[in-house]
Amino acid sequence: MHIAVLAGDGIGQEIMVECLRVLEALSLPDLKLEHADVGGVAYHKHGHPLPPETLALVHSADAVLFGAVGDPACDNLDRHLRPEQAVLGLRKEMHTFANLRPAKAFAGLEGLSALKPEVAGAIDLLILRELTGDIYFGDKGRRTTDAGLREGYDIMSYDENEISRIAHVAFKSAQGRRKKLCSVDKANVLQTSVLWREVVNEVAADYPDVELSHMYVDNASMQLVRNPGQFDVMLTGNIFGDILSDQASMCVGSIGLLASASLGEGTKGLYEPIHGSAPDIAGQGIANPSAMILSAAMMLRHSFGMEAEALRIETAVAEVLQAGVLGHDLGGKASTTEIGDAVVARL
Amino acid sequence: MHIAVLAGDGIGQEIMVECLRVLEALSLPDLKLEHADVGGVAYHKHGHPLPPETLALVHSADAVLFGAVGDPACDNLDRHLRPEQAVLGLRKEMHTFANLRPAKAFAGLEGLSALKPEVAGAIDLLILRELTGDIYFGDKGRRTTDAGLREGYDIMSYDENEISRIAHVAFKSAQGRRKKLCSVDKANVLQTSVLWREVVNEVAADYPDVELSHMYVDNASMQLVRNPGQFDVMLTGNIFGDILSDQASMCVGSIGLLASASLGEGTKGLYEPIHGSAPDIAGQGIANPSAMILSAAMMLRHSFGMEAEALRIETAVAEVLQAGVLGHDLGGKASTTEIGDAVVARL
Ligand SMILES: CC(C)[C@H](C(=O)O)[C@@H](O)C(=O)O
Ligand SMILES: CC(C)[C@H](C(=O)O)[C@@H](O)C(=O)O
Numbered sequence: 001m002h003i004a005v006l007a008g009d010g011i012g013q014e015i016m017v018e019c020l021r022v023l024e025a026l027s028l029p030d031l032k033l034e035h036a037d038v039g040g041v042a043y044h045k046h047g048h049p050l051p052p053e054t055l056a057l058v059h060s061a062d063a064v065l066f067g068a069v070g071d072p073a074c075d076n077l078d079r080h081l082r083p084e085q086a087v088l089g090l091r092k093e094m095h096t097f098a099n100l101r102p103a104k105a106f107a108g109l110e111g112l113s114a115l116k117p118e119v120a121g122a123i124d125l126l127i128l129r130e131l132t133g134d135i136y137f138g139d140k141g142r143r144t145t146d147a148g149l150r151e152g153y154d155i156m157s158y159d160e161n162e163i164s165r166i167a168h169v170a171f172k173s174a175q176g177r178r179k180k181l182c183s184v185d186k187a188n189v190l191q192t193s194v195l196w197r198e199v200v201n202e203v204a205a206d207y208p209d210v211e212l213s214h215m216y217v218d219n220a221s222m223q224l225v226r227n228p229g230q231f232d233v234m235l236t237g238n239i240f241g242d243i244l245s246d247q248a249s250m251c252v253g254s255i256g257l258l259a260s261a262s263l264g265e266g267t268k269g270l271y272e273p274i275h276g277s278a279p280d281i282a283g284q285g286i287a288n289p290s291a292m293i294l295s296a297a298m299m300l301r302h303s304f305g306m307e308a309e310a311l312r313i314e315t316a317v318a319e320v321l322q323a324g325v326l327g328h329d330l331g332g333k334a335s336t337t338e339i340g341d342a343v344v345a346r347l
Numbered sequence: 348m349h350i351a352v353l354a355g356d357g358i359g360q361e362i363m364v365e366c367l368r369v370l371e372a373l374s375l376p377d378l379k380l381e382h383a384d385v386g387g388v389a390y391h392k393h394g395h396p397l398p399p400e401t402l403a404l405v406h407s408a409d410a411v412l413f414g415a416v417g418d419p420a421c422d423n424l425d426r427h428l429r430p431e432q433a434v435l436g437l438r439k440e441m442h443t444f445a446n447l448r449p450a451k452a453f454a455g456l457e458g459l460s461a462l463k464p465e466v467a468g469a470i471d472l473l474i475l476r477e478l479t480g481d482i483y484f485g486d487k488g489r490r491t492t493d494a495g496l497r498e499g500y501d502i503m504s505y506d507e508n509e510i511s512r513i514a515h516v517a518f519k520s521a522q523g524r525r526k527k528l529c530s531v532d533k534a535n536v537l538q539t540s541v542l543w544r545e546v547v548n549e550v551a552a553d554y555p556d557v558e559l560s561h562m563y564v565d566n567a568s569m570q571l572v573r574n575p576g577q578f579d580v581m582l583t584g585n586i587f588g589d590i591l592s593d594q595a596s597m598c599v600g601s602i603g604l605l606a607s608a609s610l611g612e613g614t615k616g617l618y619e620p621i622h623g624s625a626p627d628i629a630g631q632g633i634a635n636p637s638a639m640i641l642s643a644a645m646m647l648r649h650s651f652g653m654e655a656e657a658l659r660i661e662t663a664v665a666e667v668l669q670a671g672v673l674g675h676d677l678g679g680k681a682s683t684t685e686i687g688d689a690v691v692a693r694l
Contacts, residue, residue: 084536114573115462115463116461140538140539142541142542149507149508151504151507152537152538153485153539154504155502156482156503157498157500157501158499159494160498188429188431189483190499195489217590222594222596222597222602227461244568247571
């Protein structure tokens with residue numbers, strides 16, 4: 001198994017160290033880890049946040065482990081040179097249209113959410129976010145109106161194939177869970193959403209065992225606060241999923257715990273924590289590596305079919321949390337290395 | 348004071364009755380209430396959700412009280428005949444570009460939010476949502492791709508004038524509050540947002556006493572769960588404000604309590620609860636009229652400069668809640684009329 005390791009900026013470097021220690025402790029057969037630069041770090045060294053050598057490695061590897069990108073020193077660069085463009089570029093290059101963001105309450109942590117323990121404790125949902133279309137990748141830019149005014153614009157769009165392929169992933173995921181799928185859109189306003197709803201309804205015919213519902217995005221955001229336990233799988237477009245998945249992660253208690261997998265047609269995937277590079281705490285050894293470690297578990301499951309090994313990691317992380325080894329993001333004192341040590345010890 | 352009363356569909360009718368009783372109890376000088384149909388009710392009677400006679404009344408009145416629209420019997424109509432189009436049409440016709448959505452914890456109700464009481468109790472924010480631009484009113488439709496596929500599209504756009512006029516309202520609102528303004532966008536992805544941030548920064552020069560910050564919408568949605576007490580005024584575009592204001596209302600505890608004002612350049616405004624027509628409970632006399640009543644208070648304040656009368660209503664509603672007269676949405680048993688009675692008794 002050949003893995004491209006892109007640690008990136010800020011805490012990305014620190015959490016990746018612990019993640020790789022965990023992988024190495026599993027004594028996986030033929031584990032080959034190859035590093036490359038991405039984000040601000042890559043811009044400073046190579047003049048581009050996603051340089052050709054990094055892309056070449058990504059294309060030759062079986063899977064990609066991604067830390068985080070984002071560097072305040074790049075804030076004034078041209079848009080296409082900014083670190084965030086590396087994530088968007090990778091998603092597009094790898095055709096990873098399906099972003100899986102599971103959010104599940106961890107035993108013992110219910111009290112740490114801003115939500116009441118009984119509300120937060122019931123969370124066990126999977127957000128399936130479309131990742132290579134929508135208003136993210138449509139035509140966008142700056143123009144001058146007839147009246148001579150500056151105007152910014154972005155085109156949102158989806159075609160039926162883009163919708164149906166992610167819908168199939170969502171229905172299949174629901175079949176492996178509690179068989180409930182809630183598709184999120186804004187069909188009372190957006191034409192993109194009207195087509196979205198139409199196609200999701202068409203795909204539903206192939207999955208009679210899954211209970212499908214539709215919800216407007218404003219209501220979904222409200223329901224995620226009121227009663228997140230009502231959701232099993234939530235299917236969303238790119239921009240709505242961006243908002244709702246961050247919201248859901250905070251309902252669980254900390255964004256430092258949530259992993260994600262981005263998948264395409266094959267088994268090659270991009271695995272990354274949903275948090276960012278956290279420049280404010282970078283280099284202090286206090287970042288929580290759990291989301292990064294859990295992303296490696298998702299990689300073993302989705303790219304290599306190693307369900308047992310994935311579960312070993314997930315169980316170890318859950319045990320560490322339950323034992324009260326908490327990072328600073330959770331009000332604890334454990335350092336990045338101490339959390340890594342504790343996970344490795346429990347494998 | 349000539350007021351257009353558009354009760355609309357579902358619970359809109361019931362809550363409007365209580366709202367008008369409250370207004371009448373204030374013995375306002377020259378109060379003239381004139382009713383017209385809107386939404387599904389208007390479609391069934393006149394063939395259009397926003398008929399010409401309703402528009403004529405709106406144009407001649409000093410302010411508009413709006414209940415709610417939405418009628419499941421209209422679900423299969425053409426898009427432009429659907430009840431929701433009446434709200435969008437009214438906002439556009441009246442040029443009400445500034446939507447004020449205050450969200451404030453009510454004393455005694457902190458325990459009813461899904462958030463912990465200490466988190467929910469600290470909420471005192473105002474969402475200022477742009478209401479006549481963005482992806483709501485840009486070109487939208489259905490087309491066929493080169494490959495012969497169905498495609499839906501919607502164009503998001505803002506020009507500098509649309510941004511600066513709402514930014515001025517936001518800065519002025521912040522000056523009258525805790526002098527903190529958080530502008531929400533997605534400037535790491537959207538060009539519309541890049542211009543938004545640029546223009547908001549330009550307008551900021553006129554308001555040196557207001558502390559301005561910028562936040563990505565995904566982070567804002569997360570922060571509204573983690574610590575909503577950190578926000579004073581939040582400035583958003585149309586679609587992000589739609590999502591965040593519903594989320595914020597649920598953080599307070601119930602969407603049945605929150606009012607809104609939509610204002611343009613003059614004093615004529617559109618006042619409506621932020622909840623919908625709730626067809627599931629319509630006609631049962633159990634809808635909570637508080638948001639509608641509080642919308643009338645906003646009308647007295649913003650369209651007629653009657654701050655004292657607005658406060659009389661707001662104080663009465665707060666007292667009723669604190670006295671434990673709670674509607675079904677809050678786990679209580681008080682009927683629509685009983686809540687109306689209780690408010691009138693305390694004026
Ligand atoms: C960094 C940014 C472009 C990205 C996104 O909006 O997709 C991030 O918020 C995410 O969710 O991975
Ligand atoms: C009914 C719908 C068109 C409307 C909107 O999206 O603006 C509603 O959600 C609101 O917030 O007033």
